Amino acid sequence: MLAALGGCGQREDLKPVAGQAAPVIPIGATRPPTNEELTTPDAQAMPVRSDELLKRSEKREPDDFDLPPPG
Numbered sequence: 327m328l329a330a331l332g333g334c335g336q337r338e339d340l341k342p343v344a345g346q347a348a349p350v351i352p353i354g355a356t357r358p359p360t361n362e363e364l365t366t367p368d369a370q371a372m373p374v375r376s377d378e379l380l381k382r383s384e385k386r387e388p389d390d391f392d393l394p395p396p397g
Contacts (some may be wrong), residue, residue, distance in 0.1 A: 349368050351358045
C-alpha cells in the first residue's frame with residue numbers, strides 16, 4: 327500500500343498509451359495541443375471567486391423569468 331501511495335507524487339511527462347493514437351488536432355489549429363494545454367482547465371472549469379463585499383444596498387432589476395409557481 328505504501329508503494330501505491332508513493333507513486334501518487336511522481337511527476338513526469340504524459341505519454342500516450344501504447345497502441346492508441348495521439349489526440350486529434352482541433353479544427354483550425356496549426357499544431358497539436360501540448361500536454362500542459364490538455365491538462366490545464368479553462369476559465370469555465372475553474373471560475374474565479376469574487377470576495378467583494380456588498381458596500382451598499384441596490385435595487386434589483388426586474389426579471390422576466392421570475393414567475394410565480396403554477397397553480
